[in-house]
Amino acid sequence: QALTGLDDGSIGWLTEQARLLSTQMTESGVRIRQSSQEILEAFQLVGSAKPELLQDREALAAVTEQALTLAAASGMELKDAVEAVTLALNQYGAGADETARYVNALAAGSKYGAAAVESQTKALRNAGVAAASANITIEQTVGLIETLAEKGIKDEVAGTGLKKFFLTLQTGADETNPKVVGLATALENLAKQQLS
Numbered sequence: 441q442a443l444t445g446l447d448d449g450s451i452g453w454l455t456e457q458a459r460l461l462s463t464q465m466t467e468s469g470v471r472i473r474q475s476s477q478e479i480l481e482a483f484q485l486v487g488s489a490k491p492e493l494l495q496d497r498e499a500l501a502a503v504t505e506q507a508l509t510l511a512a513a514s515g516m517e518l519k520d521a522v523e524a525v526t527l528a529l530n531q532y533g534a535g536a537d538e539t540a541r542y543v544n545a546l547a548a549g550s551k552y553g554a555a556a557v558e559s560q561t562k563a564l565r566n567a568g569v570a571a572a573s574a575n576i577t578i579e580q581t582v583g584l585i586e587t588l589a590e591k592g593i594k595d596e597v598a599g600t601g602l603k604k605f606f607l608t609l610q611t612g613a614d615e616t617n618p619k620v621v622g623l624a625t626a627l628e629n630l631a632k633q634q635l636s
């Protein structure tokens with residue numbers, strides 16, 4: 441209670457959710473391997489990273505379950521999965537209702553690309569806000585991170601480069617501003633101008 445500010449009823453409910461998650465498969469068919477104590481700690485980590493979720497125990501449980509799913513699917517440590525999910529949501533100002541979409545983007549990027557979720561997280565830390573302000577979706581941003589990773593440009597270096605790229609495009613002409621014409625059109629217009 442001291443860490444979360446939740447009342448006895450909410451703590452009891454979350455404790456029961458942790459017990460259920462540790463003994464059953466999720467609705468998406470993923471078997472969570474963490475103990476109920478580890479899941480309770482994950483609730484705390486998610487709540488501290490996204491404090492607005494402490495006002496809604498169901499949303500807190502849903503975001504935590506998605507982080508547990510990402511950890512199970514990617515084989516990463518739970519605290520790293522929580523950081524990846526909450527950082528991505530926070531960088532984009534996204535709510536709990538979009539968590540599954542963000543987890544899917546991160547997991548798909550890791551599965552099909554050259555950057556693991558941890559590397560994507562490091563890049564998103566630097567580039568996420570600039571991408572969001574340019575109306576570049578999480579899927580597009582992960583795709584760009586994976587494209588750079590394929591060339592050996594990863595982690596914070598990729599994020600810093602993307603941030604500069606997004607900000608430069610937004611201060612240029614409308615036809616190359618992804619906020620105005622979308623990312624695909626902005627890149628096509630750059631290519632027409634012989635700009636890589």
